[in-house]
Amino acid sequence: MSKARITLMKGNEACAEGAIAAGVRFFAGYPITPSNEIATIMAQRLPQVGGKFIQMEDEIGSLGAAIGAALTGVKAMDATSGPGFSLKMENLGLAAMVEVPLVLINVQRVGPSIGMATSPAQGDVMQARYGSHGDYGIIVVSPSSVQEMFDLTIKAVDFSEKYRVPVILLADQVVGHMRERVVVPPYEEIETTYRTEPSVSPEAYLPYRGDERGVSPMAKFGSPYRWYANSSSHGEDSFQATSDYAISEKLIQRLTNKIEKNKKEITEVREEFLDDAEIVIVAYGCTARSARGAVLKAREEGIKAGFFRPIVLWPMPNEEIGQVADTARAIIVPEMNMGQYVHPVREAVSGRAEVFSLPKVGGVAFSSNEILEKIREIVKNG
Amino acid sequence: MADQANLSYLVDKYFYASQMPTMWCPGCGNGVVAMSMCRAIERLGLDMDKVIHVAGIGCAAVAHWYTKFTALQTAHGRALPSATGIKLANSELNVVVTMGDGDAAAIGGNHLIHACRRNIDVTAIVYNNFNYGMTGGQVGPTTPLGSFASTAPYGNAERPFDICRLAEAAGATYVARGAVYYVEELISLIERGIRHKGFALIDALTPCVTVFGRRNKLGTPGEMFKAQRRLTVSMKKAKDMSPEELEGKLIRGVLVEKEVPEFTDEYDKIIAQAQGRGE
Numbered sequence: 001m002s003k004a005r006i007t008l009m010k011g012n013e014a015c016a017e018g019a020i021a022a023g024v025r026f027f028a029g030y031p032i033t034p035s036n037e038i039a040t041i042m043a044q045r046l047p048q049v050g051g052k053f054i055q056m057e058d059e060i061g062s063l064g065a066a067i068g069a070a071l072t073g074v075k076a077m078d079a080t081s082g083p084g085f086s087l088k089m090e091n092l093g094l095a096a097m098v099e100v101p102l103v104l105i106n107v108q109r110v111g112p113s114i115g116m117a118t119s120p121a122q123g124d125v126m127q128a129r130y131g132s133h134g135d136y137g138i139i140v141v142s143p144s145s146v147q148e149m150f151d152l153t154i155k156a157v158d159f160s161e162k163y164r165v166p167v168i169l170l171a172d173q174v175v176g177h178m179r180e181r182v183v184v185p186p187y188e189e190i191e192t193t194y195r196t197e198p199s200v201s202p203e204a205y206l207p208y209r210g211d212e213r214g215v216s217p218m219a220k221f222g223s224p225y226r227w228y229a230n231s232s233s234h235g236e237d238s239f240q241a242t243s244d245y246a247i248s249e250k251l252i253q254r255l256t257n258k259i260e261k262n263k264k265e266i267t268e269v270r271e272e273f274l275d276d277a278e279i280v281i282v283a284y285g286c287t288a289r290s291a292r293g294a295v296l297k298a299r300e301e302g303i304k305a306g307f308f309r310p311i312v313l314w315p316m317p318n319e320e321i322g323q324v325a326d327t328a329r330a331i332i333v334p335e336m337n338m339g340q341y342v343h344p345v346r347e348a349v350s351g352r353a354e355v356f357s358l359p360k361v362g363g364v365a366f367s368s369n370e371i372l373e374k375i376r377e378i379v380k381n382g
Numbered sequence: 383m384a385d386q387a388n389l390s391y392l393v394d395k396y397f398y399a400s401q402m403p404t405m406w407c408p409g410c411g412n413g414v415v416a417m418s419m420c421r422a423i424e425r426l427g428l429d430m431d432k433v434i435h436v437a438g439i440g441c442a443a444v445a446h447w448y449t450k451f452t453a454l455q456t457a458h459g460r461a462l463p464s465a466t467g468i469k470l471a472n473s474e475l476n477v478v479v480t481m482g483d484g485d486a487a488a489i490g491g492n493h494l495i496h497a498c499r500r501n502i503d504v505t506a507i508v509y510n511n512f513n514y515g516m517t518g519g520q521v522g523p524t525t526p527l528g529s530f531a532s533t534a535p536y537g538n539a540e541r542p543f544d545i546c547r548l549a550e551a552a553g554a555t556y557v558a559r560g561a562v563y564y565v566e567e568l569i570s571l572i573e574r575g576i577r578h579k580g581f582a583l584i585d586a587l588t589p590c591v592t593v594f595g596r597r598n599k600l601g602t603p604g605e606m607f608k609a610q611r612r613l614t615v616s617m618k619k620a621k622d623m624s625p626e627e628l629e630g631k632l633i634r635g636v637l638v639e640k641e642v643p644e645f646t647d648e649y650d651k652i653i654a655q656a657q658g659r660g661e
Contacts, residue, residue, distance in 0.1 A: 026471050028463075047656035052470050052649060057496035061463035064456065064493075068436070068467025071454060072475070076467070090457050098454070221452050221468060222475045224431050228446070229454040231439075239401065240447055 002186040011149040011176040012037035015105060015169065016045060018153030019077050021187045023194075024103070025051035026076040028065035030058055030084060033117040034173040035107035038079040059087035063104065067095050070102045071229055073220035075157055075194075079105035081173075082115060085124055085131075092166055093132030096255060098229040099208070099216065101160035101195055103153070105169045107176040108285075110363045119363030120173035122285055122336040128168045129314045135252050137259030139167045139266060140314040142284040146180035152311070158193040159266065163258055164215050170313060172336070174286035174365050198225055208251070209236040214258030259315050268311040269320050273299065277306025279375055280328040280353075282321065282345055284310050286365055287334050293368030298375045305375055313341065318348040325352035330378050334358035334371050395430075396420040397448050404448055406441065409603025411562035411588030415509050416445040418565060418586070419478065422573035433476045436465040438490060440482035441516045441590070442509030451478075459490030462497045465504045473646040476576065479506040483524040484514045487543050491523070497581055498552035502645040505575045505582045508545055511590035519593030530597045549583040550638050556582035557638035562589070563610035564634060574636065580644045587614065587632065 009017070016038050019027070027046055029039035039055065046053045052069070056062040059080055066076040080088060085106045095102055110116035111123050124131075128140045139159045143152045153169055160167040198205045198217040207227040210216050219225030228238040233248040241247040259266065270288075273295060274280065283291035288309045298305035308324050310317050325331065331353050333342040339357040346355045358374050360366055393399075397420075406412045423433060435451040437443035439458035446453035456464050461479045469477045486494050486508045497504065513531050514520040521531035523543045530537055549557045556578040560568035568586060575582035589595060589606035600606050617635030620628060 026467070028467060044656075047649075047653040050653060050657070052653075054466070054470055056463060056466070057492050060460065061466075061493055061496070064460045064463030065467030065470070067456075068454065068464035068469075069471035070467075071464075072468055072471040074471045076471075091460065094457050094460075221434050221454075222432055222472055226431060226450060226452045228452070231455045231457060239398075 002189070004186065005184040007182055007184060008179055009146055009182045010037060010179050011143070011146045011171065012107065013041055014146045014149035014182050015079075015153045015171070015176070016041035017184065018150040019103070019157065020045055020049060021150070021190050022075065022154040022157035023192050024075045024077045024157060025049065026066065026069035026074045027051070028054045028056050028062040028069070028076070028078055030056055030062045030080070032059070032081045032084040034109055034176050035079045035081045035105060038105055059084040060091060063088050063091035063095070066102050067091060067098070067100050070100045071221045075101070075161070077103045077105065079107070081107045082109045082111055082117065083113065085127065089127070089131045093134060093136065094231050095166040096132065096136035096138060097231050099164040099218070099255075100166065100229070101164050101218070103156045103160055103167050103169060105153075105171065108170065108172040110361070116363045118173065120286060120336060120365055121361070121363065122172055122287065123340070123361075124170065125313065125335070125337065125340045128170050135256055137165065137256045138314060139163065139165060139259060139312065140170050141167065142170050142311060142313045143175050144285055144288045144309065145175065146178060147182050149175060150182055150184065154190060154192070161193045161195045162215070163262065164195060164218055165259060170285070172286050202226065206236045207238045208234060210254050210258060213262055214254045263315045266312055266315060267317045267320065269317050270307070270309040270311060272307040274306040274308065274324060274327070276304050277328050278304040279330045279332065279378055280306040280308050280324050281371060281375070282308045282310070282331055282333045283335070284313055284341065287336055290366040290368045291334055291371050294371035294375060297368060297372050303375060303379055316344045316348065321345055321348040322350070322352070325349040328353050330354045330356065332356045332358055332371070332374055332378070334360065334366055334374070336360050336365065392420060392424060396424070396450055398450060401448050405444055407592040409589070409591040409606070410441070411511070411607065412442060412445065412509055414562040414565055415507065415568070415586045415588055416449065418568045419445070419507060419572055420449065421569045422576060425569070425573050426576055428476055432474060433478060434468055435478055435480065436461045436468065437480045438482065438485035440485050440514065441511070442482035443480050443485060445480045459485050459488070459493065461485070462490060462493040462504070462506065466497060466500070466502055469502050469504050470646055470649065473503070477504045478576065479504060481506060481508050482514070483508055483510040483512065483545065484522040487523040487545050487548065495548065495552035498549050498554035498583065500645050501553065501555050501580045501642055503579055503581070505572070505584070507572060507584045507586055509588050510545065510585050511588050511594060513590055513594040515590045515593050519590070519597055531594070532597070544632075545585045546583070546637050554583050554638060555580035555640050555642045556636070558583070558636045559585040559587070559632060559634050561587040561610040561614050561634055563607045567634065571636065578639065580642055
């Protein structure tokens with residue numbers, strides 16, 4: 001067994017290496033800060049491993065190219081930030097509808113619009129889930145460290161292949177640009193997932209008939225399985241069904257439920273100090289780092305504080321958050337936006353505990369003291 | 383030729399009878415373009431499994447509903463980026479793109495010029511009917527000056543694009559214009575475009591009889607087809623015509639054809655270089 005490599009890496013660099021380790025062999029991108037390093041490294045690394053890189057004419061085009069590549073059987077990726085993420089929404093919905101596995105990285109920056117290109121934010125949490133028109137299921141993972149930029153990129157690729165769905169790695173400028181120690185396992189020892197291919201005859205192949213999970217086997221473009229990747233409402237055979245309401249209903253339900261109904265296998269949360277916790281911080285991404293620090297400091301002061309981090313943001317870990325609410329009396333959601341993820345948290349808590357939003361905007365990450373202050377305030381107010 | 387001798391053989395081979403009748407209006411030229419594409423593919427003897435049909439959205443971009451090729455229907459204007467991804471990821475595939483004029487030159491205009499510049503081996507067929515037919519006949523980037531459209535009720539005040547000249551200026555290495563009245567020529571132009579190593583654009587003029595034709599009082603479908611004799615002129619004839627005589631006429635034939643290194647070939651060289659096996 002070869003040894004793991006221990007190295008110092010930048011978050012975006014770890015993301016690119018994670019993609020290579022996961023078997024991503026196609027990247028299409030367009031320049032945008034603060035995600036640029038990912039494309040820069042992919043341009044260098046992909047041809048070395050026989051993969052392809054292309055810088056497209058715009059953000060829309062780069063996700064389009066990734067969709068095309070993924071259909072040929074290649075693991076494909078795209079990365080963006082801020083305004084670029086908004087431009088991706090059309091093709092993101094297309095990937096969800098046509099059921100193309102791919103990974104879209106969003107290194108969040110301050111918005112709205114051009115905002116602040118080099119400062120962090122978490123303002124795209126709702127857009128990541130609901131940004132494209134219509135209803136569909138999607139998976140969003142949220143890294144908090146450089147190690148996770150590596151590990152969760154691999155996980156994102158695996159999810160996309162397993163559920164035939166676009167997956168968003170929702171990073172932020174802090175995690176994308178900071179440098180940390182990373183343990184990089186030998187790539188040949190990393191277990192990766194590849195989409196299920198059809199086992200029936202080409203004549204019997206139904207590209208949009210979900211299995212018991214709601215996921216359909218996917219044939220490579222260019223194989224004897226001729227099929228139609230259809231962005232219009234379609235039946236199991238993939239043909240147009242734009243005036244059949246029952247088919248449309250069934251399709252939209254399957255697209256949503258193949259994620260929502262498999263939540264148990266997808267959900268990943270980190271829980272610390274919850275056993276006796278009265279006040280629990282629910283935080284994700286770079287904010288989770290400060291939140292954990294605040295919890296540790298509160299504990300030193302004798303406050304029964306707990307830490308809950310959704311690593312997979314979407315699908316929403318309702319059940320796990322609900323369990324926290326069964327024992328805690330207060331839940332604080334600090335996030336670098338005007339209060340977004342606090343809404344589904346409140347819904348999951350469903351009145352069982354008091355939920356406090358702790359919003360922060362403007363491009364400066366939370367300090368642990370700011371979150372600690374909120375904990376103290378809640379203690380003080382009883 | 384065998385393909386002309388046996389139409390039902392071609393229809394069975396290339397089209398899903400189960401999806402017929404098509405959604406095209408009676409008298410529409412789009413079916414002629416779709417069949418011309420299939421005849422070109424038949425003449426080239428391509429393996430149908432290796433032909434990927436990519437489409438945008440609109441009256442043109444429904445041809446793939448009926449053809450028996452593996453297909454991707456993208457969003458409006460977005461066919462070329464996905465076609466680029468398909469070809470770059472697997473250069474063994476023959477990628478044929480169906481777009482309308484609005485699809486290609488308005489909402490997809492940026493993708494079009496960069497596909498031309500990049501010279502990736504993809505064949506793009508633009509079904510050019512001078513308006514947005516599917517959505518009710520709105521004015522588009524190829525609508526002639528002064529023509530009427532649902533969103534140009536007083537006549538079009540914008541100058542139209544000549545898609546072929548746009549493609550040429552953007553660096554396309556094969557540019558041709560055909561018209562459905564000259565079907566044999568159209569088949570040859572598409573065939574030559576698919577055979578061309580590099581980005582090929584075929585501007586296929588096809589009458590929209592129901593919307594554009596009716597609104598502009600252009601007569602019956604038969605008259606609109608025949609009008610292509612007046613509205614277009616072959617390259618051969620155009621050579622001997624004065625600029626005044628050519629005014630208002632679109633030139634048919636192969637307008638650009640040149641050998642330039644193709645993108646996926648060039649990228650293979652980059653892979654070789656990155657892997658230390660470069661020249």
